[in-house]
Amino acid sequence: MPKLELDGVTLHYHDEGSGEPIVLVHGFPLSADVWTPQRAALSARHRVITPDLRGFGGSDPMPGSPSLDVYADDIIAILDELGVGQATVGGLSMGGYIVMALLRRHPERVRGIMLVSTKATPDTEAGKQARNDMIALVERDGPTAVADKMLPQMFTERTRAENAELTSFVHAMMSASTTAGIVGAATALRDRPDSTATLAAATIPVLIVVGQDDVLTTVKDAQAMQAASGGAQIEIVPAAAHLVNLEQPAQVDSAMLSFLDETTNP
Numbered sequence: 396m397p398k399l400e401l402d403g404v405t406l407h408y409h410d411e412g413s414g415e416p417i418v419l420v421h422g423f424p425l426s427a428d429v430w431t432p433q434r435a436a437l438s439a440r441h442r443v444i445t446p447d448l449r450g451f452g453g454s455d456p457m458p459g460s461p462s463l464d465v466y467a468d469d470i471i472a473i474l475d476e477l478g479v480g481q482a483t484v485g486g487l488s489m490g491g492y493i494v495m496a497l498l499r500r501h502p503e504r505v506r507g508i509m510l511v512s513t514k515a516t517p518d519t520e521a522g523k524q525a526r527n528d529m530i531a532l533v534e535r536d537g538p539t540a541v542a543d544k545m546l547p548q549m550f551t552e553r554t555r556a557e558n559a560e561l562t563s564f565v566h567a568m569m570s571a572s573t574t575a576g577i578v579g580a581a582t583a584l585r586d587r588p589d590s591t592a593t594l595a596a597a598t599i600p601v602l603i604v605v606g607q608d609d610v611l612t613t614v615k616d617a618q619a620m621q622a623a624s625g626g627a628q629i630e631i632v633p634a635a636a637h638l639v640n641l642e643q644p645a646q647v648d649s650a651m652l653s654f655l656d657e658t659t660n661p
């Protein structure tokens with residue numbers, strides 16, 4: 396797995412396929428492996444770059460003040476290292492918030508965006524309290540306790556009952572996160588700004604993907620992003636919750652490939 400040394404921090408990423416560059420940014424508290432089906436499907440026709448964000452997968456935790464802007468700047472450092480000027484960038488949940496940070500900080504590097512299971516609005520007061528509770532939980536009981544707490548909301552009841560392999564895969568991925576990575580990301584998530592105006596100002600192609608049964612980032616949140624962006628394509632995926640890309644990979648891969656066919660050069 397290639398890696399980049401950046402100010403004493405090691406960042407790991409995958410770089411597969413060739414063609415138009417696509418970056419896929421993972422959610423919380425996951426790693427680049429959450430994109431396993433999409434890496435396979437998209438890299439048949441495109442160059443697919445999937446970073447492990449700081450504190451997740453093989454990457455070192457974030458020193459100093461955690462912010463989504465740091466993750467966004469790390470992605471630019473990886474693109475610089477690879478000599479990639481512009482890319483289509485997709486983000487899952489926290490990855491979507493990071494895509495919006497990229498749009499604010501480096502709009503010239505973004506050719507189009509794919510927002511999966513995410514929303515433009517910031518945390519409510521109750522949401523901020525839940526982040527603080529999550530920080531206290533991981534500091535007390537470690538990443539596995541966070542995985543235990545979050546897993547039920549990742550998949551539909553049916554998938555949890557019938558697909559033990561998938562649920563264990565995600566539980567193990569979450570449990571492998573570092574405590575410092577989870578504390579840093581939860582802090583950055585809690586303090587993130589409203590991105591509605593960022594989305595409204597964007598003039599690039601936008602694809603929105605949401606699981607019909609997602610309770611963390613709902614169909615209503617996705618439709619609000621579509622309204623803000625004016626003209627975004629939206630894919631509402633039945634029989635899927637938050638990790639829609641793992642629960643219904645065929646539908647998500649096909650929505651992404653069609654969007655990429657329409658918006659990138661062959």
Ligand code: MLT
Nearest residue numbers: 422423487488489490611
């Ligand atoms: C994620 O999947 O990245 C998180 O659930 C995002 C969030 O909690 O807002």
